Amino acid sequence: ADTLGSAAAAQGRYFGTAVAAGHLGEADYAATLDREFNSATPENEMKWDATEPSRGTFTFSAADRVVDHARAQGMDVRGHTLVWHSQLPSWVGALGAADLRGAMNDHINQVMGRYKGQIHSWDVVNEAFQDGDSGARRSSPFQDKLGDGYIEEAFRTARAADPAAKLCYNDYNTDGVNAKSTAVYAMVKDFKARGVPIDCVGFQGHFNSNSPVPADLRANLQRFADLGVDVQITELDIEGSGTAQADAYARVVDACLAVDRCTGITVWGVTDKYSWRSGGTPLLFDGNYDAKPAYDAVLAAL
Numbered sequence: 001a002d003t004l005g006s007a008a009a010a011q012g013r014y015f016g017t018a019v020a021a022g023h024l025g026e027a028d029y030a031a032t033l034d035r036e037f038n039s040a041t042p043e044n045e046m047k048w049d050a051t052e053p054s055r056g057t058f059t060f061s062a063a064d065r066v067v068d069h070a071r072a073q074g075m076d077v078r079g080h081t082l083v084w085h086s087q088l089p090s091w092v093g094a095l096g097a098a099d100l101r102g103a104m105n106d107h108i109n110q111v112m113g114r115y116k117g118q119i120h121s122w123d124v125v126n127e128a129f130q131d132g133d134s135g136a137r138r139s140s141p142f143q144d145k146l147g148d149g150y151i152e153e154a155f156r157t158a159r160a161a162d163p164a165a166k167l168c169y170n171d172y173n174t175d176g177v178n179a180k181s182t183a184v185y186a187m188v189k190d191f192k193a194r195g196v197p198i199d200c201v202g203f204q205g206h207f208n209s210n211s212p213v214p215a216d217l218r219a220n221l222q223r224f225a226d227l228g229v230d231v232q233i234t235e236l237d238i239e240g241s242g243t244a245q246a247d248a249y250a251r252v253v254d255a256c257l258a259v260d261r262c263t264g265i266t267v268w269g270v271t272d273k274y275s276w277r278s279g280g281t282p283l284l285f286d287g288n289y290d291a292k293p294a295y296d297a298v299l300a301a302l
């Protein structure tokens with residue numbers, strides 16, 4: 001196979017990218033996206049601040065552009081994300097507990113309802129755990145006002161809203177075996193034991209010199225898979241260049257392919273020039289849409 005998407009498909013996986021609606025009009029952007037990738041994640045367009053900037057007023061135009069483009073190309077779409085402390089409009093944080101619960105469930109119902117039947121997997125809850133050794137939940141309006149049960153409630157609401165969509169929990173710094181990933185693991189294990197609907201766990205995969213690709217990435221993916229969920233690398237980018245970057249990308253691909261239930265990899269952007277890591281070069285195509293050594297390494301590893 002000679003593209004990322006077709007090579008991944010030959011392994012029974014997908015290879016996706018974050019997509020920004022604002023760049024779809026750029027010919028080289030769209031051509032690279034359409035040629036190489038068979039899954040798309042709206043980078044910002046489905047987040048709460050984009051879809052429900054004021055209570056009960058929903059705006060889907062930017063998300064629609066990404067979904068329509070992806071589906072016209074036959075790509076799967078990952079929905080990202082429904083319940084997250086960040087890119088959350090201030091009105092949500094100002095609600096009391098009862099109102100907040102209603103607003104959370106309404107948001108899930110409205111956004112998932114809009115795309116019902118069109119989304120392969122949803123990141124239902126994003127980044128709910130703290131960094132560091134505590135294994136504790138992160139402070140957020142949801143955590144602080146609704147308590148631990150908000151995650152379970154969000155997943156139950158999501159299952160009813162679009163029964164065909166896979167429901168994922170997604171986080172960062174959970175790629176290796178550590179206190180944070182172990183806390184997520186305990187939550188997923190508990191959900192499976194109690195029948196709370198969860199189908200997949202996303203590992204963002206934002207790597208740099210402070211946070212390199214962990215040696216136990218495969219083992220960590222495997223322990224989650226052994227709980228009975230699919231696993232996915234959902235936002236991969238790796239700071240660096242040249243051979244070191246290429247080798248790191250290949251290690252991530254190897255880890256995923258070694259785990260039967262690792263169903264796909266998404267990189268967090270098409271080209272370095274639009275990476276959220278401003279000034280960085282963490283992706284597979286450079287600013288001229290030329291394939292980097294990292295691209296060749298991924299293709300070879302698939």
Ligand code: XIL
Pocket residue numbers: 043044126204235276
């Ligand atoms: C980032 C986007 O790439 C940026 O454009 C935006 O300004 C901030 O969010 N974890 C996530 C993603 O789950 O949604 C984030 O995306 C990157 C970190």
